[in-house]
Structure formats: structure tokens, C-alpha cells
Amino acid sequence: MSRDRYEPTTYYVNAHIAPSSSSLNSPIYLEKAQPQASAMPEIPDGGWQAWATVAGAWFILFATFGAATAFGVFEDFYVRVYLSDYTSSQISWIGSMQLFLLFSLGLVAGKLFDEGYFHHLEIGGAIIYVASFIVLSFIQPQKYGQVFVAHGLFAGLGLGLTFLTTAAVISHHFARHRAVAVGVAFTGSSVGGIVFPIMLNKMLLNPDYGFALTVRWMAVLMANCLLIGNLLVRTRLPPRKDRPPPVGPQPNIKNFMKEPAFLLAIFAALESKLMCVVFYLQLDSALHGVDPDLCVYLVTILNAGSLPGRIIPTFLADRFGVFNALICSCVLCGTFVLAMFSITGPAATPAVLIAACYGFAYGALVSLIPALAGTLSNNVNEIGIRSGIMFMFAGVGALAGSPIHGQLLGKTFEWSKSIIFAAGMLFAGTAVMSISRRLTVKKKGTSFI
Structure with a gap:
């Protein structure tokens, strides 16, 4: 029997999470109903299939979001070698377009995910993503337009089809421990963010490999991880056409956009993406005279720092609330961005500490946003579309953020303007998120959210 087959078991009317032992006497669980169209199956919160899905998501996020976080190495290589005829602002559009599509396509992907097209999205996105790097490997130096199409548009398209669906499918298997499960899966992107920068820095300038062979080997590694991931991940809901006819309130985007707490949360997600550290830390350090042999590892150090950042804060979120x-993560991110003012010369310590500490805080920020969509949802049917809306606005921030920093830096690399702008946006996002939290506390009657 296929693991994808929809098997109604025990249903709980108006409940979107499985009941804990302490809540079985609550009125909502006193009447156990027979399978009916208006109810959703209980979420198992564990089990072999659930953790196999987490493992599969780990491999997919390693190959996709993990590789995307290595763009800081490509940024440095493009600026100084491969696209040296173009400005840092122009080159930053490649990475920002990739991130924009990664996040903003979540609205479309989220809707299709809720309709039951999970595997279509995953497999199609994987093929497009790997193919984009194979094409990129054949592009010659100084061909900015071609690099933009392959590395920005098509790589971003592949990422956009897989990223949100990979994060959202975990919510089909976990409720109470959702933040932890998502955090564990997102460690895959952290490990990818360690492996790919080392691989790129070791191979790009090596005459035995060069740009073409390096990118092709990268594509081979990604393809194998995506294959393993797609063999492991499973969704628990069939296509909507194969489900019982829905009864009662259904997900409605217009209603979502009338919720002040949700609107503030998506605005905070937009502001949190207007940052510069991920793309520019390696370049900033190199231009200030930090040892080049160390600079090439800064993106790796940042992503290594995000590894515990994916896990520890998610455990705390399950205990003290996602909001x-x-x-706390937004405040820490803004603080460590301001710490970039300490990079003023060849001393390596400030750059290393900023990379590690910012990586920890940013890892938490990325991992907790999908869990926040679950917190704001009224039932499991809303998670995909709410996640998609939040990621769409985050994508707008990602699209605008890096080019804005490129313009602020200018040809003379005035870092102070870029740092102040990034930190200001993160602190503004913190304030907006705090207001959203307060509104949600009033609605749900608990401060642990």
C-alpha cells in the first residue's frame, strides 16, 4: 500500500492538532466522531513516516537553500573575477532575484501544496534547479545577462517550487513539536551552507577545475541529494479532488488579509529580509585586509553558526512560543549587523565572531517563520497558503535588499550606510513583530505563542 494513500482514522471535530493526554477531557474531545467531511485527521506528532519526511526534507534543504546561502562566495567571485566588468550592485541582482523567487513563489506553491500537488512541485522544482546549474557551467566570463537568467531566474524558480513545500509538509506530521521538527530539517540548509562554500572556494580558483567543472560537480551533488530527499518525503493529504467534500469554513486569502496580527507578521517578514550580512560579509572583510585564506571561510563559519541556530531556538519556541x-532572534540579528562596524582592518577576530553569532541568530529567524505560519493558522488547511503569503512578502524584501545595499555601498564601498540600513530594518521588524504578538496573545488568551 502506498504511503501517500489517504486513510481516515480517528477524527476530532474542529481540532487541528492531535489531543495530548492532558486534554482528552476537554469538551472539544469528549465526543469522538466518525470520519466526516468537515473534520481533519489527527496529526501523529511522530512516527517512522514523520521522521522519514524530516530526513528527506533535510536532504532537499541541503541541496537547495543550503546551496543558495553560498551565494556570498559567488558574489565575491563574480565581483572580482568572472563578472568584473559589472558593479557589485548589478551582480547582487542575481542573488536577490534568486531569493525573491525562492520566497515569493511560495504563494503559488502554497496554494498548489494545499491542493495536493506536493510531489509535482518537488520533482519539477528539483529538475529545474539542477538544470539551471548545468546551463550556468557553460556560460562564458562577462556574460552578465546569461548568468542572471541561469543563476538568478531559473535557479530561483526551482528553489521557489521546492522551498516552501518542503517546510510546509512537515506540518502534516507534527503539531506540538512542529518547531523542533522544522528546525531539525533546516539543519540541512546549514550543513549545505558549510559544504558548498568550502567546495566553491577550493575549486573555483583551482586551475584543475575552474568555474565550469566546479558548477557541474555542484550540480551532481545537488541532484543526488534531491533524489534521496524526494524518495523519503511524504505528504499525508491526497489531492483535493480525492478528499471528502469540504464542509465549513475554508482557507480564504481575503479573510487572512483582514487579520491585523497576520498583516503585521508578513510586514515584519519583509523587513527582516532587508539585510546585507549574508551576501557581503566575505567581501567586506576582504576589502578591509582580513587574511584572504580566512575570508573564504567566513560564509562557512556563518552557516556553521546557523546549525545550532536551527535547533536550540526551536526547542525554546516549543516551550516558550514561536513569537x-x-x-529575540530579530534583536540579535540587528545587533550583530551593527557589529560589522568593528571590521576596520586586518584583524580576523571581529569578522569570525560576527559570522558565527549572526549565523546562529539568522538560522533561528529562517527556521521559525514556517512555524509562525502554523501558529497563526486556525487549522492545518491554512498552513500552506499562509506560509506562501508570508514568504511572498519576504521575497520582496530579499529582491530589494541586496541591490539597495549595493547602491548604498557605491563604488567606494561606504559600509556605514549599508550597515545602518540593515540594522534599522531588523529592529523595525522586531517592533512590528511585537505588536503582532500582542494582538495574537489577546486572541488566543496565552502569552506562550
Whole structure:
């Protein structure tokens, strides 16, 4: 029997999470109903299939979001070698377009995910993503337009089809421990963010490999990880056409956009993406005279720092609330961005500490946003579309953020303007998130959210 087959078991009317032992006497669980169209199956919160899905998501995020976080190495290589005829602002559009599509396509992907087209999205996105790097490997130096199409548009398209669906499918298997499960899966992107920068820095300038062979080997590694991931991940819901006819309130975007707490949360997600550290830390350090042999590892150090950042804050989020953990993460991100003012010369310590500490805080920020969509949802049917809306606005921030920093830096690389802007946006996002939290506390009657 296929693991994708929809098997109604025990249903709980108006409940979107499985009941805990302490809540079985609550009125909502006193009447156990027979399978009916208006109810959703209970979420198992564990089991072999659930953790196999987490493992599969780990491999997919390693190959996709993990590789995307290595763009800081490509940025440095493009600026100084491969696209040296173009400005840092022009080159930054490649990475920002990739991130924009990664996040903003979540609205479309989220809708299709809720309709039951999970595997279509995953497999199609994987093929497009790997193919974009194979094409990129054949592009010659100084061909900016071609690099933009392959590395920006098509790589971003592949990422956009897979990223949100990979994060959202975990919510089909976990409720109470959702933040932890998502955090564990997102460690895959952290490990990818360690492996790919080392691989790129070791191979790009090596005459035995060069740009073409390096990118092709990268594509081979990504293809194998995506294959393993797609063999492991499973969704628990069939296509909507194969489900019982829905009864009762259904997900409605217009209603979502009338919720002040949700609107503030998506605005905070937009502001949190207007940052510069991920793309520019390696370049900033190199231009200030930090040892080149160390600079090439800064993106790796940043992503290594995000590894515990994916896990520790998610455990705290399950205990103290997703909103509370997110607000702390935003404050820490803004603080460590301001710390970039300490990079003023060849001393390596400031750059290394900023990379590690920012990586920890940013890892928490990325991992907790999908869990926040679950917190704001009224039932499991809303998670995909709410996640998609949040990621769409985050994509707008990602699209605008890096080119804005490129313009602020200018040809003379005035870092102070870029740093102040990034930190200001993160602190503004913190304030907006705090207001959203307060509104949600009033609605749900608990401060642990």
C-alpha cells in the first residue's frame, strides 16, 4: 500500500492538532466522531513516516537553500573575477532575484501544496534547479545577462517550487513539536551552507577545475541529494479532488488579509529580509585586509553558526512560543549587523565572531517563520497558503535588499550606510513583530505563542 494513500482514522471535530493526554477531557474531545467531511485527521506528532519526511526534507534543504546561502562566495567571485566588468550592485541582482523567487513563489506553491500537488512541485522544482546549474557551467566570463537568467531566474524558480513545500509538509506530521521538527530539517540548509562554500572556494580558483567543472560537480551533488530527499518525503493529504467534500469554513486569502496580527507578521517578514550580512560579509572583510585564506571561510563559519541556530531556538519556541523566540532572534540579528562596524582592518577576530553569532541568530529567524505560519493558522488547511503569503512578502524584501545595499555601498564601498540600513530594518521588524504578538496573545488568551 502506498504511503501517500489517504486513510481516515480517528477524527476530532474542529481540532487541528492531535489531543495530548492532558486534554482528552476537554469538551472539544469528549465526543469522538466518525470520519466526516468537515473534520481533519489527527496529526501523529511522530512516527517512522514523520521522521522519514524530516530526513528527506533535510536532504532537499541541503541541496537547495543550503546551496543558495553560498551565494556570498559567488558574489565575491563574480565581483572580482568572472563578472568584473559589472558593479557589485548589478551582480547582487542575481542573488536577490534568486531569493525573491525562492520566497515569493511560495504563494503559488502554497496554494498548489494545499491542493495536493506536493510531489509535482518537488520533482519539477528539483529538475529545474539542477538544470539551471548545468546551463550556468557553460556560460562564458562577462556574460552578465546569461548568468542572471541561469543563476538568478531559473535557479530561483526551482528553489521557489521546492522551498516552501518542503517546510510546509512537515506540518502534516507534527503539531506540538512542529518547531523542533522544522528546525531539525533546516539543519540541512546549514550543513549545505558549510559544504558548498568550502567546495566553491577550493575549486573555483583551482586551475584543475575552474568555474565550469566546479558548477557541474555542484550540480551532481545537488541532484543526488534531491533524489534521496524526494524518495523519503511524504505528504499525508491526497489531492483535493480525492478528499471528502469540504464542509465549513475554508482557507480564504481575503479573510487572512483582514487579520491585523497576520498583516503585521508578513510586514515584519519583509523587513527582516532587508539585510546585507549574508551576501557581503566575505567581501567586506576582504576589502578591509582580513587574511584572504580566512575570508573564504567566513560564509562557512556563518552557516556553521546557523546549525545550532536551527535547533536550540526551536526547542525554546516549543516551550516558550514561536513569537517570543522570533522576536529575540530579530534583536540579535540587528545587533550583530551593527557589529560589522568593528571590521576596520586586518584583524580576523571581529569578522569570525560576527559570522558565527549572526549565523546562529539568522538560522533561528529562517527556521521559525514556517512555524509562525502554523501558529497563526486556525487549522492545518491554512498552513500552506499562509506560509506562501508570508514568504511572498519576504521575497520582496530579499529582491530589494541586496541591490539597495549595493547602491548604498557605491563604488567606494561606504559600509556605514549599508550597515545602518540593515540594522534599522531588523529592529523595525522586531517592533512590528511585537505588536503582532500582542494582538495574537489577546486572541488566543496565552502569552506562550
